[in-house]
Amino acid sequence: MTTLCDEINKFGKGIGSAPRYKIVEALFSGGKTVSELVKKTALSQPLVSQHLKILKETGLVTDERQGQEVRYTLNTEHMFDLLKRLTTEVRAHKLKK
Amino acid sequence: MTTLCDEINKFGKGIGSAPRYKIVEALFSGGKTVSELVKKTALSQPLVSQHLKILKETGLVTDERQGQEVRYTLNTEHMFDLLKRLTTEVRAHKLKK
């Protein structure tokens, strides 16, 4: 079973890397294909693919093949849920003081 | 100047490391001295100090010397603010779809 701790930790791993956050940031404006991400982030194609794989494993993005291309999209439901849970913990601590 | 991107990235670096998240987790129940954190996390004293230094640099904790001891506390204001800003971005994207 995965604890909230593990998930937050994975989330942090995802956005804690500069190139990965660059990719996440690019996805805020909507789903993008790998090529589009390569253009937008100025990272090499293999590197983008490698980081997308990690982002997918951490649950931050989802992918969908569309013919020749693969479109990656922010998994906003998951992110939002995680952020909400973490915010709740932080807020609880804040009020306690 | 520090952008939101940089800050979120630093935040991720902070909680993206297993031992560091362990420390952050221990701090959710209130400020603790280094010794207390060493006990609670079962990590070595130098390691805890090293990670606390990083957590301090990323803005996740603050420290305050109390005589012989140093008490570390979660910087909940900063965390809460960051989470709120990130949540806003994610929510905006979520609604856009």
Place this chain on the structure above:
DNA sequence: ATAATATATTAGAATATGCTAATATATTGA
């Protein structure tokens, strides 16, 4: 089937991170 395009995977070098052991500094009390 073959060529063209998009994406993924792999191997290996470069760099960064995490850890332990040893040592240094800071504070307090005798």
Place this chain on the structure above:
DNA sequence: TCAATATATTAGCATATTCTAATATATTAT
């Protein structure tokens, strides 16, 4: 001042990450 306790720093090794270059796979069109 000296010993005791708490914390911080440093050096060096082990491991993990990041990156590039080369190659593999998948899809589409001819």
